[in-house]
Amino acid sequence: MTDTWLPFCIKRPGPLNKRGYDGIPTRTLAEVEGEVKHSMEGYMAGAEGRLMAPLTSDPYTQASWHISVPKLGPPVQYYPLEATCWHAGLPGDRRFDTSLVGNLTLIGEEHEDAPTNVLNADQIHWSSEISKAVRSLCPRVAAKPPALGVNLWEHRMLSATSCPSGLIPWPTILAALKEEEMTQAEFNKMFLEAAKSLKYPARDDAGKETSGGHTAAQWAEAAHLARKEIIAHAASLHAGGAVDIEAIVAEIQRRLAD
Numbered sequence: 001m002t003d004t005w006l007p008f009c010i011k012r013p014g015p016l017n018k019r020g021y022d023g024i025p026t027r028t029l030a031e032v033e034g035e036v037k038h039s040m041e042g043y044m045a046g047a048e049g050r051l052m053a054p055l056t057s058d059p060y061t062q063a064s065w066h067i068s069v070p071k072l073g074p075p076v077q078y079y080p081l082e083a084t085c086w087h088a089g090l091p092g093d094r095r096f097d098t099s100l101v102g103n104l105t106l107i108g109e110e111h112e113d114a115p116t117n118v119l120n121a122d123q124i125h126w127s128s129e130i131s132k133a134v135r136s137l138c139p140r141v142a143a144k145p146p147a148l149g150v151n152l153w154e155h156r157m158l159s160a161t162s163c164p165s166g167l168i169p170w171p172t173i174l175a176a177l178k179e180e181e182m183t184q185a186e187f188n189k190m191f192l193e194a195a196k197s198l199k200y201p202a203r204d205d206a207g208k209e210t211s212g213g214h215t216a217a218q219w220a221e222a223a224h225l226a227r228k229e230i231i232a233h234a235a236s237l238h239a240g241g242a243v244d245i246e247a248i249v250a251e252i253q254r255r256l257a258d
């Protein structure tokens, strides 16, 4: 079993006995289905104090979550992504029925909301970075485009809780996640690089491979020039004349042999 700690988070392990939901302490990254982005309903210091407090029968001490995103500084991670924490039920709720899916398969992230009840630019950045990392590490999450109710949730979408909704600027975060997908221009650039390095073997008249050879990009360039030349030649013979494919191929070969 591996324990995954995100490299850009400060590692501050929480109490070990708050890891494990209904006797299930661990899952694999392949079993993770998404994230719950919570609102702290207070300051970072208060939330962290609650998380670090020893586990008792007081529901206040029972909550645990993987990562906090404070107003200031990088995120803080308390449990590896494989840990099952108790963040997705009612506050302090350890009942198996009400919070089963959330706690077993989702990653819990608390965002410091006091005093402004608005996430600042750093928090939006870090929350997006966490989601990008989760997408890159957890194949079930990455299998679907980022979307609310599919692989991203707020607490209230999972259970009736006082944890408020509306803090997370979902359109901004979703846009940041979709930027990760390759654009057509990026694909074209990558494809061109591949074409430059992809070698076609050269053959002699008997069809035997020789030491020569050309890249796909050189082939494309020769084909382009040959086609232009032959079309111009055909047009000069008689306007609108058909283009001779064999002549184009012969011209490509002649150009590549130069």
Ligand SMILES: [Zn+2]
Pocket (backbone or CB within 6 Å): 038, 039, 087, 155, 161, 163
């Ligand atoms: Zn919550």
